[in-house]
Amino acid sequence: MATIAFRSTTPTSLSIIRHAFRSKSPRFQSTSSSLSSLSDDGDNKRPSIAIVGSGAVGGYYGARLWESGSYDVKFQMRGENLKKSTSDGFVVTSIDGDIFIPPDQLQAFEDPNDVGPVDWVVVCLKSSSLSDIPDLVYPLLESKRTRILTIMNGLIEEDLIQLLKERAGGEEFCAALYGGMALVCSNRTGPGTVDHSFAGLLSGGLAISQERVFTDEENQQAFQDLWAPTSIDIAYEQSLLAGRWRKCLWNLPFNGISVAMGGITVDKIVNDSGLRQLANIIMDETVSAANADMAAHGFGKEMYLDDADKKKMMDLSDNMGPYRTSTMIDFVEGRPLEVNYLFTKPVERARALGVCVPHLDTLVTQIEAYQRFGNLK
Amino acid sequence: MATIAFRSTTPTSLSIIRHAFRSKSPRFQSTSSSLSSLSDDGDNKRPSIAIVGSGAVGGYYGARLWESGSYDVKFQMRGENLKKSTSDGFVVTSIDGDIFIPPDQLQAFEDPNDVGPVDWVVVCLKSSSLSDIPDLVYPLLESKRTRILTIMNGLIEEDLIQLLKERAGGEEFCAALYGGMALVCSNRTGPGTVDHSFAGLLSGGLAISQERVFTDEENQQAFQDLWAPTSIDIAYEQSLLAGRWRKCLWNLPFNGISVAMGGITVDKIVNDSGLRQLANIIMDETVSAANADMAAHGFGKEMYLDDADKKKMMDLSDNMGPYRTSTMIDFVEGRPLEVNYLFTKPVERARALGVCVPHLDTLVTQIEAYQRFGNLK
Numbered sequence: 001m002a003t004i005a006f007r008s009t010t011p012t013s014l015s016i017i018r019h020a021f022r023s024k025s026p027r028f029q030s031t032s033s034s035l036s037s038l039s040d041d042g043d044n045k046r047p048s049i050a051i052v053g054s055g056a057v058g059g060y061y062g063a064r065l066w067e068s069g070s071y072d073v074k075f076q077m078r079g080e081n082l083k084k085s086t087s088d089g090f091v092v093t094s095i096d097g098d099i100f101i102p103p104d105q106l107q108a109f110e111d112p113n114d115v116g117p118v119d120w121v122v123v124c125l126k127s128s129s130l131s132d133i134p135d136l137v138y139p140l141l142e143s144k145r146t147r148i149l150t151i152m153n154g155l156i157e158e159d160l161i162q163l164l165k166e167r168a169g170g171e172e173f174c175a176a177l178y179g180g181m182a183l184v185c186s187n188r189t190g191p192g193t194v195d196h197s198f199a200g201l202l203s204g205g206l207a208i209s210q211e212r213v214f215t216d217e218e219n220q221q222a223f224q225d226l227w228a229p230t231s232i233d234i235a236y237e238q239s240l241l242a243g244r245w246r247k248c249l250w251n252l253p254f255n256g257i258s259v260a261m262g263g264i265t266v267d268k269i270v271n272d273s274g275l276r277q278l279a280n281i282i283m284d285e286t287v288s289a290a291n292a293d294m295a296a297h298g299f300g301k302e303m304y305l306d307d308a309d310k311k312k313m314m315d316l317s318d319n320m321g322p323y324r325t326s327t328m329i330d331f332v333e334g335r336p337l338e339v340n341y342l343f344t345k346p347v348e349r350a351r352a353l354g355v356c357v358p359h360l361d362t363l364v365t366q367i368e369a370y371q372r373f374g375n376l377k
Numbered sequence: 378m379a380t381i382a383f384r385s386t387t388p389t390s391l392s393i394i395r396h397a398f399r400s401k402s403p404r405f406q407s408t409s410s411s412l413s414s415l416s417d418d419g420d421n422k423r424p425s426i427a428i429v430g431s432g433a434v435g436g437y438y439g440a441r442l443w444e445s446g447s448y449d450v451k452f453q454m455r456g457e458n459l460k461k462s463t464s465d466g467f468v469v470t471s472i473d474g475d476i477f478i479p480p481d482q483l484q485a486f487e488d489p490n491d492v493g494p495v496d497w498v499v500v501c502l503k504s505s506s507l508s509d510i511p512d513l514v515y516p517l518l519e520s521k522r523t524r525i526l527t528i529m530n531g532l533i534e535e536d537l538i539q540l541l542k543e544r545a546g547g548e549e550f551c552a553a554l555y556g557g558m559a560l561v562c563s564n565r566t567g568p569g570t571v572d573h574s575f576a577g578l579l580s581g582g583l584a585i586s587q588e589r590v591f592t593d594e595e596n597q598q599a600f601q602d603l604w605a606p607t608s609i610d611i612a613y614e615q616s617l618l619a620g621r622w623r624k625c626l627w628n629l630p631f632n633g634i635s636v637a638m639g640g641i642t643v644d645k646i647v648n649d650s651g652l653r654q655l656a657n658i659i660m661d662e663t664v665s666a667a668n669a670d671m672a673a674h675g676f677g678k679e680m681y682l683d684d685a686d687k688k689k690m691m692d693l694s695d696n697m698g699p700y701r702t703s704t705m706i707d708f709v710e711g712r713p714l715e716v717n718y719l720f721t722k723p724v725e726r727a728r729a730l731g732v733c734v735p736h737l738d739t740l741v742t743q744i745e746a747y748q749r750f751g752n753l754k
Contacts, residue, residue, distance in 0.1 A: 260637075260743065261743060261746065261747075262639040264750075268750070272746050272749060272750075274742045274745050274746050274749075275742065275743075275746050277742070278739065278742045278743075358735035358736050358739070359735050359736075359738070359739045361736070362655065362735070362736045362739035362740065363739065365651045365652065365654070365655045366637065366638060366652075366655075368651050369638065369649050369651050369652050370638075372649060372651075373641075373645070373649075
């Protein structure tokens with residue numbers, strides 16, 4: 001298994017794949033080798049997928065995978081979410097079409113040991129639960145078969161790989177590990193219910209893979225094939241590092257300001273001249289840190305973030321309405337905040353690279369203090 | 378009248394005068410010419426003082442002046458404060474000794490036209506009420522007799538002088554105008570009641586004076602004589618500009634962070650490692666802006682703010698306990714915030730001088746946004 005996270009195979013630009021069909025019924029059965037199931041216990045030999053963490057993000061993307069009809073999808077859930085979903089079904093309301101998974105079709109589990117190895121593990125936990133991942137994921141892995149996709153926030157890869165290696169007692173815990181960045185407005189509205197209100201682009205890039213099992217090209221194809229039967233727009237990141245920073249480009253100003261201002265929605269930020277300007281400055285600081293980090297990792301300028309990326313994020317936010325960012329929800333509801341990987345790590349990385357990010361530093365100092373005051377760890 | 382605010386006559390260092398006696402009974406009758414009353418309607422020829430704004434600051438310092446027995450003190454009050462004080466008396470609880478002004482000894486007024494010219498006008502309003510000052514103060518002035526002392530926050534002098542000149546239809550509206558900086562923890566606890574919990578040093582410096590009436594030395598002596606019969610520790614600022622910035626050195630980090638963090642007390646700031654560090658950085662930025670401003674006004678380096686000033690402010694804050702800053706109280710109680718002169722002007726001045734104050738800029742952007750959101754103007 002390669003040891004370098006944030007791989008770049010070819011320095012091509014990001015291409016977004018828009019799926020032409022958005023049917024709720026299964027219309028697609030993949031024939032690509034990367035998608036065919038290596039599992040014997042799959043339903044009708046469909047590839048098996050375990051969604052670890054079925055909240056706002058896992059619930060949404062997992063339901064889209066289930067909706068395609070192409071996969072044997074199993075949802076890891078806990079507590080009220082598990083109870084309500086298994087009794088009444090799992091409900092996704094969405095601007096792109098609602099989904100209802102009836103209780104008799106919902107495969108939900110709490111303990112991953114009840115499932116065993118699958119083809120794909122899609123991890124959608126808060127980065128504040130990073131240390132829980134090895135125990136939750138390990139029983140779902142078969143070293144040369146399973147691919148992991150972490151649709152999570154923050155610069156998590158280095159620590160996650162280390163944790164998984166420790167759990168596996170060695171390097172080869174999976175066939176490939178991807179990072180996923182969800183540009184989606186999705187909130188859990190209650191046990192067994194998720195509301196998707198805006199956007200939905202999912203980008204992903206490779207963190208590490210076992211080169212003796214799959215080539216990088218096969219891994220890229222596998223990621224694209226995974227989402228092909230769904231209505232999800234995807235983009236493949238040749239550099240996961242660029243993808244992570246591009247997600248920071250939204251998270252740092254918008255999750256950041258929404259919390260630092262005591263819990264405000266995105267419309268308040270974009271519609272206030274001062275906060276909008278602050279968001280712009282935070283994006284400038286993020287671009288500087290991102291590009292210095294990419295230079296330090298040997299990526300060329302064609303990978304760098306730029307004003308077009310900034311504009312995209314601001315345009316997206318302008319159309320988001322009174323969206324409550326995930327960190328803002330955690331904050332106002334007194335739940336653990338995603339501070340370390342989402343906020344502290346980017347600032348630390350900027351500092352280590354000698355990049356000045358004083359506005360961001362102020363916000364992050366405030367958020368860290370809120371976390372300490374509320375014991376939101 | 379000299380047109381330059383922030384005068385410096387001699388570049389001596391700040392000297393703090395500690396009064397040896399702290400009696401509640403009058404023990405001092407000034408014989409200095411600058412203190413002897415020019416008024417005919419004074420009680421026993423004692424110098425007359427009008428306190429304009431009898432809240433946390435005006436109530437405290439006004440009561441100390443009254444307590445000395447040396448002055449004919451008249452308190453400008455409004456609404457519930459006026460009603461309660463005139464019926465039940467004015468109460469100051471203080472770590473330096475309580476004061477009670479019985480109703481039959483309290484001279485309170487609402488309309489300054491009922492008072493007429495006095496020797497001293499001590500203005501203790503929020504800087505957010507700056508534009509109310511000319512109408513409140515003008516009836517109390519006799520151009521060649523009255524000295525004005527504004528114990529107020531922020532870089533107010535330039536605008537205030539302009540407003541007073543406009544109201545007077547000319548330049549010579551008073552004999553001398555001083556700026557006062559109160560390093561005091563004092564809160565209004567209800568109508569007719571003020572609580573003084575910590576510190577109390579009052580520094581002051583000359584903004585402008587009529588040179589044909591008094592010399593700068595006479596004005597300095599007059600300021601010192603004013604407070605001599607009281608228990609208030611004073612300091613005379615050879616440069617009002619330095620004094621204003623020295624006050625900013627506390628206000629910007631502590632009022633600033635207390636509001637930007639949604640309304641927290643000073644102990645929360647000094648006891649949290651991150652916020653304490655942020656306060657330190659804000660002080661560094663303030664020192665840079667202050668010294669650049671002093672250089673631009675032609676003051677020498679002996680006037681500059683330095684690490685000793687920073688340390689003094691941090692030591693003061695370390696002993697302040699759960700003190701609620703004035704802006705924090707206004708914020709949590711939904712009252713107008715002192716944003717413009719306390720926060721925006723210092724940032725604007727720094728920007729005009731090319732001094733980088735990004736951490737402060739972030740806080741001020743947040744505070745300005747809170748002001749807009751809550752319509753706290």
